[in-house]
Amino acid sequence: MNHFSASRPAAAASLLLALAGCATTKPTVPAASAPAATPATSAVASSTGGRSINPQDVDRSVSPCEDFFQFSGGNWLKNNPVPAYASSWGPRNLLGDRTQATLKKILEEAAATTSAPKGSNTQKVGDFYASGMDSVGLEKAGLKYLQPELARIAAIKDLKTLQTELARQQTLGTGAFFRAGVGPDRKQSTVYAVNFSQGGLGMPDRDYYLKDDARSKAVRTAYVAYMTNTFKLMGDSEATAAKKAATIVRLETRLAQASKSRVELRDPYASYNKMTVAEANAQFPNINLPAFLAQNKLGAAKEVIIGQPTFFKEVSTMLKQEPLADVKTYMAWQLVSSVPSALPKAYSDEAFRFAQVQSGAKQQAVRWKRMQSATDATLGEAFGQLYVDKAFSPAAKQKALDMVANIKASMADHIQTNTWMSDATKQEALKKLNALRVKIGYPDKWKDYSALNITRESYLKNVLAARQWSYQQNVKKFGGPIDRNEWGMTPPTINAYYNPPMNEIVFPAGYLQPPFFDPEADDAVNYGAIGGVMGHEMTHGFDDQGRQYDSQGNLRDWWTKEDGEQFTQRAAVVGRQYDAFSPLDSVHVNGKLTMGENLADFAGLTIVYGALEKQLQKQYGNGPRPVIDGFTPEQRFFLSWAQLRRTNIRPEALRQQILTDPHSPGQYRTIGPLMNMPQFYQAFGCQPGQKMVRPDAERAVIW
Template identity: 35%
Template sequence: MPTLRACTAGMLLVMLVPGVFAAPRDAGVLEDRMQVTVDPGDDFYRYVNGRWLDRTAIPPDRSNYGTFTVIHERTQQQLRALIDCLPCIGDSEDADVEESRKISALYRSYMDLATIEARGIAPIRPLLERVLATENRAALPVLLADLQHLGVDLPVALSIFRDARRPAQYALYLSQSGLGMPERTYYLSDKARFAELRAAYRGHVARMLALAGLDQAQRRADAILSLERDLANAHWTRVRSRDRQATYNPSPLADLPEVAPGFDWEAFFAALGPMGPERVIVRQPEALAATARLLSERPLFELQSWFAYHVLARYAPYLSSPLVAEHFDFHQSTLSGIEQPKARWKRALALVEQGMGEALGKRYVAEHFPAAHRARVQRMVDYLTRAYRSRIQTLSWMGERTREEALAKLDQFSTKIGYPEYWRDYSGLAIEEDDLLGNVMRIQRHAFDFHYGKLGQPVDEDEWFMTPQTVNAYYSPGGNEIVFPAAILQPPFFDPAADDAVNYGAIGAVIGHEIGHGFDDQGSRFDGEGRMRNWWTEADRKRFEQRTASLIEQYNAFCPLPEHCVNGALSLGENIGDLGGLSIAYIALQMALEDAGRAPHRDDLHRGDISIDKANPSRAVIDGWSASQRFFIGWGQIWARKYREDELINRLNNGPHAPDRYRTNGVVRNIDAWYEAFDVTSDDALYLPPEARVSIW
């Protein structure tokens, strides 16, 4: 870990934000948030979070607000204090002074509103003029390659990941893209909400083009919407695009014109850079073919208009206030119901995170992530792994051949906690304090060169796909690894002052969730070496899919709004992760308690008036809550969240996660131990008969 000198000015002044959690009691149960008048068997989510839900308003700059947001805002305050402190660390022998200067200059370039307003549209005009000056189709490949370097959303998206069948090397993936609204449903659905959004989008596009000084703005907007509707018709659904096998379509680069004829792919890749790939992996072949066809058939006027709008959509947040306001009005207010933009310092911080995230993260962990947290979380990972091994060994529906493969994969999991061992190098990134748009463009080019430069190189096993200050976690199937950034290791996810039960219900279940992604409907298609390979017998896969089909059916029945329900197939991977993660975390907790010589008695599964055992406080009841109850409450606490209606509709259509209410209630009703812990009976609304409860891992 870096040993940056602490700069105390402002470091201890962490502002309170709405909804910040009170300091937990020893049990880790946040009783001030609970609504214990609700029967836990009727609505466990409200039982755990009801008072918090009733008294918490979504801030006007948010589309939703919950536990993740509270921790994120706490972390933002810490990061802001670090940036404010950077000018005073120049005398530190350990600090990278030039890197600190860049962080500070990037932040200040966004905060310099006077310079930004004075320049108006001028910084983006040369790029727009180049787009509009495209006189023939032969120039399109080079233009699109240049826009790709600048991070503009194009009709085809490029990404560099491990090759799913050759995980020891990188591959270039081509994915469908090019829509100005979130996905195909917004263009094709006949529901009233989406018809309203299409009309709003048309008006927004025309206003953006007019603000940039383009002529025939309304005609251009009509053409853009028509073009994107045609593209949306060819796009795969979100559910189909989840399929790792269907989206793995390798092609030699020389054969790409046969897959998607009508576009000069050779010229495009030649313009991207000298180290082009010999082969690519096409994720949605029909969409790529439709893209090539549109590029070859649509009038240049329409294509120029399309690219010009996407240039503006990408860079409007870094231009003068009229474009910033118009971009916000559609993309955040109309789509998600957000009432006002975030404070400027938060947007400036987001740019630093985007451009120099690991450099800022290096400073964050030096100040805010104790080394002891790593060791304690690693112990929990060890118990979760042990619990998964125990479950896999005893699964009644799995045969021996598949079981051996599953155990071999589990043994090959790797874990990353807190922060990377090696930090990204930003020495080649030029940042100027008085050039915001130039900074953003240079950041995009620097990021493109970093990722595209991986082609032909050995896979970097130490690379992280999140920064340490990210409040989240992930599983990477190609690396068969689970990753937990430092910022998620805070209360109520992880509280070193709380007992094991609530921590296992919170961060323990998150750990289990990420391991579970290695065994969900898509992650289970990869082996322990990260290779997409069918290691299942046909009979075992069929039994697995019968269980997942039941889970899909359960979640399809959750409808938070009329005509808007959870898509059980789209959210399947996350739901398997939640169910397996919480189930296995409960087993891991029992193992941890048993190893500590304090296994809970049968009576401990119920709330009672038993006093704390001073000699062994984790054994029985703490503050009136049994270990099992604390465990499930720990799970419910981390999912407290409120949504604006527009944002909820967005998430139901686009996101892989069910709303947090169902991530709580939809999981616990499938776990026998929850019924025992809270005396849930067939009279309760969440009750499922034992034969209807889904158990996969």
Template identity: 50%
Template sequence: MEFKYSNLVLAGVLCISVSAFAVDGGKKPHHPAPPTHPRKFIDSANMDLSIKPGDDFYDYADGNWIKNNPIPAKETRWGSFNTLIQDNTTKLLNLLKEVSTTSAHQPKGSLKQRVGDLYASGMDSLTIEKLGYTPIQPDLKRIDRITSTQGVINEMVYQRVHALGSPLFRFGVGGDDKHPNVNIVGLDQGGTSLPDRDYYLKNDPRTLKIQEAYKNYLISLFTLTGTSAEEAEKNAAIVFDIEKALAKAQLSRVAMRDPNVTYNKFSVVAFSKTTPHLNWVQLLPEMKAPGQDTILVGEPAFFKTADSLVAATPVSDWKVYLKWNILKGSAGSLSSPFVDASFKFSQALSGQKVQAPRTERMSGMVDGSLGELLGQLYVEKYFTPAAKQYMVNLVNNLKTTLGDRIQRLDWMSDETKAHALKKLAAFTVKIGYPDKWQTYDAVIINRGDYIGNLRSVGEWRYNYMVSQLGKPVDKTRWGMTPPTVNAYYNPSNNEIVFPAGILQFPFFDFDADDAVNYGGIGAVIGHEMTHGFDDQGRQYDGDGTLRDWWTKTDADRFKVRADQVVAQYNAFTVLDTIHVNGKLTLGENLADLGGVNIAYEAFKKTKEGQSKDIKIDGFTPDQRFFLSWAQVWRGSQRPEAAAQRILVDPHSPEKYRCNAPISNVDAWYAAFDVQPGDKNYKAPADRIKVW
């Protein structure tokens, strides 16, 4: 979905693995006898034992692994999530190579024909190189014929409806936050190409370097389509100036974290009066959304600026901007000069040294295009019903524990607790893969037409989205594909979702002990549950409605605790001088803190959790729990990627996701004898308690 009203709150890099005794006393599944040399789920060889746990638990637990596992040239970061993603990519490639060898002989429109031929079309580099940029020439020529402001607006609609780009603004269909079972059209700020508005507005050396790289990218793509160097340089300035004007009008990422700020409902007629050159009464039917009397607008002030730009900017400049939208959206799918230019620009943002192999890029393309077709092949081979059922049991255990913790809160009134418990009980849990698969019925895939296939998928996705108008919100749909190594909480559906891809070690392993699994997937489950009660999620009730169910006193008490979390993370830096944005990362930081607390308490209800003397590989159960938590976060990233993530990523850097939450957990101090004077020590009165 193209606009934010889908309200996915992603727990990027965080789901974890749990294989443990159920709280109700259930037993693990039977397994064959262990191998002669049992696997070490916590391996001291990965640790830097020269570091005191209380000084830097992240380096203590992960230091040697990080030293011995440098970032591969094709990656911008490398750690537990990345190794698992790489393993999943290998599995997907095995499936894709197998199915693509026979897909040409499969019935047209069948699952294997479409998946196999889509991959094969992307791997047909000879045809792609031969075509050059001819697949987009009709689009560029169409733009050349524009002669008026109305023609500019018509082209913006055309690109959107035909999935060629999203110039000027973003548009989508999704649930109404205050009526979560009703689909509604919505508008969002957009129109820019750089990852964040700050890249246009700041003037520090790092930002100026990226601006220069972006302008060179613009020049490169225009030049590759036959534009003279002088004209291409002028075009780059035109595009940058338009996008900078749009960036100035955009709200910051922190401001957009408040769902009440971005919930603005208008009648279509009334909103059209605020944007006289963008007549939504006329535009919505042209965008295949007829018959709408109301509209949600994320940032009304942005659209006033955008409307003014439409009138004030020369048509010739808009034509350049519209061509750029075609170019940037297609560059990665055209011949190698376009792909190379696109990658060169991405290097300035991320620091990546070399491109990933084409096979891996095409695997990601198929997963992103026909993910629930490919996902069926993936789960059939790699995800068992037993694993799904085990996760169901584990989630129930964690829900019980979170309920117990809510009832014991000393800062919340009984009235608000009752609402919180009702919301918790109403959680929908999705594990592994959808119960009802998407069929992509209108998507036609031809083995020899890569660009055509991508456009077929894009148009289907748009048409499917607008087809939901007039229908209730389909809450069976997933926001991630089954092979995805991630998890999320969706407040408007009040659901927690765990794709099959993340339910593997170091997150989940049937053969791991309880401590490892609860420190892994248990903390991820607790993390996603806590998202329902973070600074954003807490504003939605049990049926997904955006409404205030808190007493004022309780809301004020929550804010005091949340502000303490903001302050703790604001003090952290990357690259020596760039501070973590505690407000941008607040939701994920609250979820990390809640996740590790909930998982630890649930772990203590297991047989292993209640034993103190039994050690495995030299570590007590409590130590293994926290070491498991730490090894989920092990990894490193390139400086360019680290700087970019501070601006755009709502997750804190891995070191602080590891160290900061446990500095507020009493049990961690006891497990590793952390004492006053240790660098990560916090006095008991200063340890933050929220959920």
């Protein structure tokens, strides 16, 4: 995905590649590096047009050929500090604020419509949001609506009742021990499979349990405080609460030790371990898979795909070996910590204090923003229909589709003219490109929420009901035809994704708004902005992970041995470049973790630049091209790319991103690809020896 990892239902998480979906000394800009137009191609006078690029944001005291991140948006960075409630700040946040304002109006209107027909989308959306905004009701209810689930955990008396509760926890989406759900079989993408994958951790990454550096210790300490304070809120004494917290850390550390790292999880073959239910049950007997599957309406499954067998062996051992009381404490914590916003304010305050240590945010987002986000995650296609009516015209959809078609044609050109790929592999690559499905704006068929019961009685009851409904919707797919109309994001989402088993790229309407996409802007701006996203998602199908899936979305090696080795060698150059980037003392970008996103940035930008050149040639031929605000179309293309990645970020959040996020920090997403592009050097007159120009021997070239 293009910018950040989106939060997705667990069952879908394994199906989507991360979405992708930013003071120096002030030297005089050398003449050769100044953003001057080439006279032969840019004789048209400047105009005041050019939406989505703001010349005032440019820091002209910095040479574009020395630091394009600072040049393109230095003034903006200086004038847009991170707000107290955020951990980072960039154009996506500004669009997010605008989108939230639109959605807030829709939600408040729905909440005010108390006479909406029962079962209608308006009733469900309005009641869900209203129940979430009822802070008085939340305080009054306390743990009342959670008690039935806590009682189920407390009633566990042996391994059999533990197994029953473990299966129930999956339907509640608490994250206890592991994740299980239904998705396309990655080696047979025309059928659904039951997938099991590692999970069960309360901190964001296994390394926080295993490392003893200062940051890991600080996060661990905050996690223990979060658990201890929450158990005290639930009525435990200080000593009992502290003991429970220590128990949970001990159990989760066992899970962390058995978990694969984020880099290891990037290998799709290693995470594909198909076995019969009987074989899996023999390997992990204490989970009791036959009973688990039957209880969760997957009893017809004869096979399962186990993502990480070593992890599941450890879970099976723990279920038998660990004291039952300790496992019950862990499961109660997984339940409570999955619903803090549905409990009295003190619970969400504790959750935020823990989050603060990771993000550096100074204050919690106001409740309506959190409830808007929760409603989108729960009923996104119900009120997404209303959003689309207000925010996304058919004309905008058509322009976006036209852009994708042009970028797809450019990608085909780059495959055909590729100098290191054999004809056999090229034919398979073109076959995959031609089979690529494109989804723009919103689903052709909207989700049916009729079986989901939402009332104003209790927000917590609504949250748990919605999770159970979502789980049932997921498992109902098993045994049926693949649903190629399904979306993994809601229409208002400001993101995009590539889905390997479906071989599809998806762009929600929320992303197709200014400044990312503006039907009134000139082509250079749109191709540098949303075009860069489109190229990024399209080339995810050919990055180090995506290239392992064929045109039908099957995990299959369609590369010749030599071509595969060539790709790996070229990708390794990108990995080394990003390993060298260091935004903070002793903190380096992880070139292996960010490999897929970096490759999609590299390849995508090259492909889109080719599409823009074709478009400009069609418009202007060999004649002069318009200079707007002093910038040629080519310069505006790169400025548009850069200005949408400018980001101010707190040090805590930056450290967290580097550890857990497959996307590189904004400044390196900006300059990393450009430092390898002769097209950029030419656009800004950059010369060898300047920081934005890599020597030929060190340049990365993929497509």
